[in-house]
Amino acid sequence: MVEAGVLLVEEEIEQLADNTMIECKDIVKIYTSGDHETKVLKGVSFDIKDGEFVAIMGPSGSGKSTLMHILGALDTPTTGTYFLDNKDVSKLSDDELAAVRKNKIGFVFQSYNLLPRATVLRNVMLPLMYAGVSKQTREEKAIEALIAAGMPDDRWHHHSNQLSGGQMQRVAIARALVNNPSLILADEPTGNLDSKTGEIVLGTFQKLNEEKKCTIILITHELYVAEHADRIIHIKDGDIIKDEKNIKRRVIENHNQ
Amino acid sequence: MNITDLFEETVSALTVNKMRSGLTMLGIIIGIASVIAMISIGQGAQGSIESSIQSIGSNLILVMPGFARGVGTQISTGRGSAQTLTQEDADALQKEVTGAKAIAPETSRRYQVTARGTNTNTQITGTNESYPEVRNVEVDTGSFITDQNVQQLSKVAVLGPTTRDDLFGVGTSPIGESIRINNINFKVIGVTKSKGGTGFGNQDDVIYIPISVAQKFLAGNNGVSTISVEATSQNDMVQVQSQITNVLLKRHNIGDPAQADFQVLNQQDIIATASSVTNIFTILLASVAGISLVVGGIGIMNMMLTTVTERTREIGLRKAIGATKKDISWQFLAESFMLTFLGGAVGIILGWLISFGVSKLAGIPTKVSLLSIVLAFGVSAVIGIIFGYYPARRAAKLNPIEALRYE
Numbered sequence: 116m117v118e119a120g121v122l123l124v125e126e127e128i129e130q131l132a133d134n135t136m137i138e139c140k141d142i143v144k145i146y147t148s149g150d151h152e153t154k155v156l157k158g159v160s161f162d163i164k165d166g167e168f169v170a171i172m173g174p175s176g177s178g179k180s181t182l183m184h185i186l187g188a189l190d191t192p193t194t195g196t197y198f199l200d201n202k203d204v205s206k207l208s209d210d211e212l213a214a215v216r217k218n219k220i221g222f223v224f225q226s227y228n229l230l231p232r233a234t235v236l237r238n239v240m241l242p243l244m245y246a247g248v249s250k251q252t253r254e255e256k257a258i259e260a261l262i263a264a265g266m267p268d269d270r271w272h273h274h275s276n277q278l279s280g281g282q283m284q285r286v287a288i289a290r291a292l293v294n295n296p297s298l299i300l301a302d303e304p305t306g307n308l309d310s311k312t313g314e315i316v317l318g319t320f321q322k323l324n325e326e327k328k329c330t331i332i333l334i335t336h337e338l339y340v341a342e343h344a345d346r347i348i349h350i351k352d353g354d355i356i357k358d359e360k361n362i363k364r365r366v367i368e369n370h371n372q
Numbered sequence: 373m374n375i376t377d378l379f380e381e382t383v384s385a386l387t388v389n390k391m392r393s394g395l396t397m398l399g400i401i402i403g404i405a406s407v408i409a410m411i412s413i414g415q416g417a418q419g420s421i422e423s424s425i426q427s428i429g430s431n432l433i434l435v436m437p438g439f440a441r442g443v444g445t446q447i448s449t450g451r452g453s454a455q456t457l458t459q460e461d462a463d464a465l466q467k468e469v470t471g472a473k474a475i476a477p478e479t480s481r482r483y484q485v486t487a488r489g490t491n492t493n494t495q496i497t498g499t500n501e502s503y504p505e506v507r508n509v510e511v512d513t514g515s516f517i518t519d520q521n522v523q524q525l526s527k528v529a530v531l532g533p534t535t536r537d538d539l540f541g542v543g544t545s546p547i548g549e550s551i552r553i554n555n556i557n558f559k560v561i562g563v564t565k566s567k568g569g570t571g572f573g574n575q576d577d578v579i580y581i582p583i584s585v586a587q588k589f590l591a592g593n594n595g596v597s598t599i600s601v602e603a604t605s606q607n608d609m610v611q612v613q614s615q616i617t618n619v620l621l622k623r624h625n626i627g628d629p630a631q632a633d634f635q636v637l638n639q640q641d642i643i644a645t646a647s648s649v650t651n652i653f654t655i656l657l658a659s660v661a662g663i664s665l666v667v668g669g670i671g672i673m674n675m676m677l678t679t680v681t682e683r684t685r686e687i688g689l690r691k692a693i694g695a696t697k698k699d700i701s702w703q704f705l706a707e708s709f710m711l712t713f714l715g716g717a718v719g720i721i722l723g724w725l726i727s728f729g730v731s732k733l734a735g736i737p738t739k740v741s742l743l744s745i746v747l748a749f750g751v752s753a754v755i756g757i758i759f760g761y762y763p764a765r766r767a768a769k770l771n772p773i774e775a776l777r778y779e
Binding site: 184187189190209210213214216217218221222224226228230232233241242244245246247250290 | 373374376377381384388685686688689690691692693694695696697698699772773776
């Protein structure tokens with residue numbers, strides 16, 4: 116009986132581990148400039164499960180960007196641990212962090228950050244080049260990602276600076292998707308878009324979350340944008356003040372417009 | 373990131389701003405082209421000087437009176453002015469030096485020469501039948517002085533083409549005519565071929581007479597101003613040279629070679645001396661050109677630094693999607709390397725065309741050597757790496773967060 120009990124516990128742990136994509140414990144980030152210390156994150160803890168669509172919301176200066184950098188393996192916390200896919204990311208070197216970003220994370224930025232004077236396809240294939248994927252596979256995967264991001268195929272060979280803002284952001288989403296990341300991090304993805312185009316982009320995220328079971332973290336300061344997610348983590352002055360399921364979820368109907 | 377990807381990224385980055393890449397490359401093109409052209413002019417000059425020295429004769433050793441270098445005597449009467457070599461010395465060398473193919477003693481002095489109302493002042497060289505072989509002199513018409521002429525004190529003369537022109541007119545045949553040297557009549561028996569006036573004086577403005585006649589009737593002594601010795605082969609040169617030295621030291625009763633009253637000059641030594649002069653000339657030209665190469669390199673560095681600043685956000689993005697420091701630094705290093713590589717290739721072609729043009733238009737002989745091409749290419753590659761390294765490192769060291777925020 117004792118043996119069976121132990122087995123059960125192990126199974127439970129495994130199940131838990133399988134389901135948890137992100138596990139943050141007491142994350143503290145302190146920036147020092149000279150003698151002055153700024154504690155941007157004051158011990159943040161939360162879990163995000165596989166397939167969740169979470170919004171991290173807070174006013175500017177709340178520490179949400181810093182948190183995003185840590186979640187995106189662009190930076191490491193001063194203290195605390197961050198497990199991504201059961202791997203401790205909080206104490207890695209620069210090149211190890213680069214490998215985590217390459218294999219597990221897809222970024223969508225407010226300002227798109229596409230390569231100008233490069234075609235849409237080339238922009239989407241860029242992460243695959245660093246991941247060492249063969250040329251043939253690259254194009255297949257890029258096309259798959261562009262379709263998933265709802266990018267019309269007559270634009271694939273356009274240069275990225277010939278596109279509208281909404282189209283550019285969809286290319287950026289396709290680029291984030293292309294390597295099948297564990298996590299898509301979107302930093303104010305609608306910040307540079309008008310509200311209608313913004314809704315289309317948010318609809319794309321919802322669709323990816325529903326249909327492809329992508330784990331998405333959306334960082335925003337607008338409640339309206341955050342309400343498109345399943346769960347909202349409110350952050351203020353470096354602390355989580357509220358972590359709740361979003362009950363008034365806004366659903367965008369026509370994803371591919 | 374493999375080589376093909378790196379190449380494609382580099383090409384697309386450089387073609388984004390073609391004007392800037394082209395102008396930057398121009399710096400390297402000019403640098404490399406001038407290095408190649410300058411070295412080719414220098415080496416061409418060296419080649420032509422060497423060949424004019426070679427034309428005096430091959431495997432030639434010259435024995436001259438005078439004092440060897442570095443002797444502590446206070447007063448020197450001047451090299452070659454001393455009458456320390458005699459006909460007997462020449463005869464002894466003829467007998468005792470085994471590696472010598474031919475020996476031609478000579479005694480030279482300038483005299484006034486007259487012929488049928490014209491006159492000129494020229495060099496009279498008394499020598500023997502071996503002279504044409506040893507000194508690469510060829511007879512155009514008639515014949516050269518023979519051993520018999522020397523033995524019998526025949527008053528015969530062989531004219532150089534310039535002297536022939538001066539005394540008898542261009543293109544005439546003076547054979548059988550007579551000329552007066554120092555009031556002694558000589559019969560003209562031949563004219564030599566032109567050797568050209570390059571190198572050591574005009575070798576065409578000369579009259580050859582038998583050495584015995586020159587010694588007895590003109591100089592009044594049996595002194596010899598130069599003994600030209602031709603060694604059987606290049607390899608025998610050193611041995612022949614030391615044999616000559618030993619024979620003469622013994623004959624002149626001199627124990628210490630440093631006190632020798634004659635000097636033995638190897639043709640190779642003369643060439644080496646001339647070459648060292650032209651080498652300095654070549655190095656001077658090349659280093660001036662090299663400066664422009666360095667300036668071109670700085671142009672590349674300048675462009676790369678500008679590029680890194682301009683593309684800060686792109687670098688941030690590349691890092692965010694998983695590029696390592698190595699990926700980034702390779703990318704920028706490849707860009708500067710490709711600029712210098714292409715610039716180097718175009719520069720080599722341009723430099724070659726310039727040296728071709730110089731030899732065609734200005735008549736200066738040029739020689740584009742493989743060494744100068746390899747050197748220029750190597751230097752441009754090194755410049756690409758050196759001047760690209762710093763910007764590449766700067767790009768690689770950028771913090772992705774700050775780079776993404778960069779406005």
